[in-house]
Amino acid sequence: MKLIAKTLEGLEAVLADELNNLGATDITVLNRAVSYTGDHKLLYQSNLLLRTSIKVLVFIKEFTVRNEKDLYEEVKKIPWETYFSINETFAIDSVVNSTLFRHANFIALKTKDAIADRFRDKYDQRPNVDTNDPFLQINVHVRENIVTLSLDSSGASLHLRGYRRQQVDAPLNEVMAAGLVLLSGWDQISTLMDPMCGSATILCEAARIAGNIPPHAEDKAFAFKKWKTFEPLIWEEVCSEAQKAIDKSRIPTLKGFDILPKAIHAAKSNIEAAQLEDFISIEEEDFFYQEGAQDLTLIFNPPYDGRLKEEDVLEFYRHIGDKLKLSFSNCNAWILSGHVDAMKNVGLRPAVKKRLLNGSIPSLYCKYEMYQGSKKQKWQKLYGNQDQQ
Numbered sequence: 001m002k003l004i005a006k007t008l009e010g011l012e013a014v015l016a017d018e019l020n021n022l023g024a025t026d027i028t029v030l031n032r033a034v035s036y037t038g039d040h041k042l043l044y045q046s047n048l049l050l051r052t053s054i055k056v057l058v059f060i061k062e063f064t065v066r067n068e069k070d071l072y073e074e075v076k077k078i079p080w081e082t083y084f085s086i087n088e089t090f091a092i093d094s095v096v097n098s099t100l101f102r103h104a105n106f107i108a109l110k111t112k113d114a115i116a117d118r119f120r121d122k123y124d125q126r127p128n129v130d131t132n133d134p135f136l137q138i139n140v141h142v143r144e145n146i147v148t149l150s151l152d153s154s155g156a157s158l159h160l161r162g163y164r165r166q167q168v169d170a171p172l173n174e175v176m177a178a179g180l181v182l183l184s185g186w187d188q189i190s191t192l193m194d195p196m197c198g199s200a201t202i203l204c205e206a207a208r209i210a211g212n213i214p215p216h217a218e219d220k221a222f223a224f225k226k227w228k229t230f231e232p233l234i235w236e237e238v239c240s241e242a243q244k245a246i247d248k249s250r251i252p253t254l255k256g257f258d259i260l261p262k263a264i265h266a267a268k269s270n271i272e273a274a275q276l277e278d279f280i281s282i283e284e285e286d287f288f289y290q291e292g293a294q295d296l297t298l299i300f301n302p303p304y305d306g307r308l309k310e311e312d313v314l315e316f317y318r319h320i321g322d323k324l325k326l327s328f329s330n331c332n333a334w335i336l337s338g339h340v341d342a343m344k345n346v347g348l349r350p351a352v353k354k355r356l357l358n359g360s361i362p363s364l365y366c367k368y369e370m371y372q373g374s375k376k377q378k379w380q381k382l383y384g385n386q387d388q389q
């Protein structure tokens with residue numbers, strides 16, 4: 001089967017790495033997606049185990065079109081009755097990036113008509129559409145004049161892990177949080193801290209990565225479980241292998257802090273739902289009053305929202321940089337922010353800078369390395385070793 005795992009912009013390479021680790025072949029990095037080849041086992045593993053995928057699609061057919069009539073005819077040629085029957089429901093999800101067709105809704109409508117008409121021609125009846133909980137979710141993607149049809153094997157978006165009971169303003173998407181942890185190259189041994197943890201998404205994802213805990217529960221209603229082609233024995237094998245691979249003893253110390261009691265409450269509730277309370281500690285503390293620490297990794301996304309005035313945001317980020325320099329020597333700090341000017345104000349040269357799309361917000365994800373005595377070394381380089389004089 002040709003499979004396509006969709007992701008968030010900027011996480012394609014991390015997703016490709018995850019797929020490589022699962023043994024996928026023909027891996028090709030696309031825009032917000034990665035295509036690969038695999039069997040039923042890999043399809044089930046992709047849904048259960050990929051941390052940076054939001055959907056896994058099974059490719060059906062690709063063709064070129066000149067107009068809507070071509071689209072209708074080509075869709076109608078596909079033997080849809082082998083995928084679902086007359087008394088089962090379907091729905092169309094369309095993504096259109098084309099000068100030929102402007103409206104995604106129109107493409108969805110034409111595709112739906114072609115499928116319904118094929119059934120009507122064959123059986124004198126047509127299946128119903130159910131946009132809420134369809135038996136078969138069909139995906140139509142149009143790029144210029146190339147149409148790709150695929151089946152959504154996931155159902156609900158894979159960012160929904162099931163542990164988020166409560167949230168704060170601007171919580172991170174779980175897929176993005178997992179992506180941040182994987183992009184950081186955190187060694188999964190040293191302490192990880194999120195000093196502005198909000199609802200603790202980064203910490204929950206990091207703990208699960210370190211303990212090899214699958215991002216999803218086995219009883220999740222993945223769409224492929226309803227399909228005619230579903231292989232329950234292979235699914236059982238995938239689940240049992242995933243269970244055996246869990247090793248919570250490998251989860252190191254994870255620490256979260258936030259200034260808001262509401263966030264502390266949400267974080268604790270989510271950590272409890274994820275059954276990670278033995279590994280993640282949460283405390284109410286202002287980052288700027290932190291005692292500080294050494295030899296740890298910090299990953300966080302500071303606020304820059306409407307409650308702060310523009311000049312306050314810039315100052316807030318300058319303080320973050322000062323605090324990192326002052327209190328977190330020998331640490332690596334990764335910061336995600338959609339406020340590019342504020343990031344410049346951190347006042348530290350990023351060792352790594354990545355561009356990500358957080359929701360619809362183009363964001364920067366930067367790594368800052370704080371070395372103990374780095375300033376001293378800098379002056380020594382400029383003026384010679386003062387200690388020896």
Ligand SMILES: C[S@@+](CC[C@H](N)C(=O)[O-])C[C@H]1O[C@@H](n2cnc3c(N)ncnc32)[C@H](O)[C@@H]1O
Pocket residue numbers: 168169170171172173195196197198199200201202257258259260263285286287288301302303
């Ligand atoms: C964008 S949210 C983080 C969202 C979080 N990553 C999540 O997934 O829920 C920023 C957080 O920073 C917290 N915060 C703001 N100023 C702070 C400070 N001085 N010290 C600690 N936390 C702070 C806010 O209360 C808020 O929860």
